Amino acid sequence: MNGPEIHVEFAPGLAVFVTSGRRRGPTALTTDGVSSLGHVVESTGVPLTEVGTLRVNGREVPRSYVPAAGDSVEIRAVTRPQQIPGAPLRFLLDVHLGTLARRLRLLGVDTAYESTDIGDPALATRSATERRVMLSRDRGLLHRRELWAGAFVYSTRPEDQLRDILDRFRPELRPWTRCTACNGLLREATKEQVADRLEGGTERSYDVFAQCQECGRAYWKGAHHEQLETIVANALAEVNRPTPPATPPRPS
Template sequence: MNGPEILVAFAPELHVFVPRARRDGAVPTATDGVSSLGHVVESLGVPLTEVGVLLADGREVPVSHVPVAGESVAVRAVTRPQQVPGAPLRFLLDVHLGTLARRLRLLGVDTAYESTDIGDPALAARSAAEQRVMLSRDRGLLRRRELWAGAFVYSTRPEEQLDDVLDRFRPELRPWTRCTACNGLLRKATKEEVADRLEHGTQATYDVFAQCGACGRAYWKGAHHEQLEAIVDRATASFGPSAVDG
């Protein structure tokens, strides 16, 4: 670009996306005089899914704004909690976020997950068709215009990923209501109804069961229940209704 020069300053929350040289105040940036501010921001490495308010010389402007020479642009991070209009809040996760998908399902959050790499175009198309927020660490995927909505997952640690998503979107938590394997809804089941899915030791030891209405998987309070319960208790204490109201 060799057109009008503007000054661009990114909010600290967005520094993860920009080179170190761009993290210290407003930095001169050349534009081509015709591209939108949204295009300029993305060309500097920041997905628009992570951008909140854009200010040009102190006034709020849309991503379609074409910057002019000498403008000072402030790029703020998306506001939390983030509102996603027009559809019940539900998510789509790419192949790299399997643990996060299972934990969101454990909390009763509607979460679709692709266990194989189906490619960015297919993921973006599914996000749009099902009106799901695409969660990914792939910046290229989050720049696809077909997406219904998207969000970058900042951490590589499942615990931090879960906290980040819950803090950003504040979904309704309904623990123990979804299948962690397929996202189907669970229902109470008798031992007789799930007997063909149980080993003999399980049949002799447990009496309370649930079953997925979609894939038929059986659930009971087995050896890993305490670990799962700890995840649920921590999430509901921090992001459940009582935490929000408080």
Template sequence: MNGPEILVGFAPELGVFVPQERRGGPTRAVTDGASTLGHVVESLGVPLTEVGALVVDGREVAAGHIPAAGESVRVCAVRRPQPVPGAPLRFLLDVHLGTLARRLRLLGVDAAYESTDIGDPALAARSAAERRVLLSRDRGLLRRRELWAGAYVYSDRPEEQLRDVLGRFAPRLRPWTRCTACNGTLRAATKEEVADVLEGGTRGTYDVFAQCGECSRVYWRGAHHDRLEAIVAGAMEEFGGAQALA
């Protein structure tokens, strides 16, 4: 770029995306005189999925604003909880977020997940076709224009990832209603209905079962239930009162 020079300042929450020298006060950036402010912000490292208001000389502008020489720009982070208008709140997670997908499903959140790397164009296209918020730690993927909506997952630790997503989007939580394997809806099932897929010890020990209406997987309160119950209890205590905004 070799055109008008502007001043750009980023909210502290966006510091993870920008070089150290841009994390303090406003710093100078040179534009090409034709690119939009949204393009300039992304060229400086910040995906627009993470940007809230863009404030130029004290007034809020759209991402399509063309910067002029001498303008002072403040790039704000998205507000939380973040509304997602126009569709039921549903998610799509990339291949690297399998544990997060299973934990969201455990809480009854609609979370589609690609267990194989289908490529960025296909993921973005699915987000648009199904109107799902794409969750990813891939900044390049979140810059794709065909995305319907997206969000960067800031941590690489599943427990922190879950808190990040629940705090940002405030989805309605309905624990134990989704299949953690395929995202299908669970229904109550009698022992007789699922007896043919149970091992002898399970048949003799447990009486309460649920079955997925999509993949037919059977669930019961087995050896890992206490660990899962702790995840559910923690999420419900912190986020259970939140209502989905979409």
């Protein structure tokens, strides 16, 4: 770019997306004089999915604002909890977030997941078609214009990923109502209804079952149930706690 120079300051939580020289304090940035502020922000590496309000010379401006020479720009992170207008809150996760997908489904959150790499264009199209929030650690994917909505997953640890998404979106939780394998809804089932899906030891040891209405998978309180109960209890505590001012966690 070769045009007006502006001064940009990024919210601390956005530092992961920008080069190290721009992470602390205002930094000079040369624009082309015609691009919108939204485009300028994206050119620094920050996906607009992570951007909240934009302030120029102390006043809030839309992303369509065209920066002028000498402008002082403040780029703030998304306000939490984030509201996604226009559709029920539903998620779509890419191939790298399988554990997070299963945990969201465990909590009863409508979560689509691609277990194979179908490519960024197909993921973005599905997000738009089904009006799902795209969750990903792929920064390039989150820059795609056709996305319905999106969010960067800041951590590589499933526990932190789940905590972050619950903090950011505060989805309604309905634990034990969705299939962790396919996202279908569960219903109570008798032992006889699921007998063909059970091994002998399970059939002898358990009497309470649920079954997915989509894929037919059977569920019962097996050896790992206590661990799952802990995940559910922690999640319920997370979404029910008071909401302090928050910034995205540091990436891991």
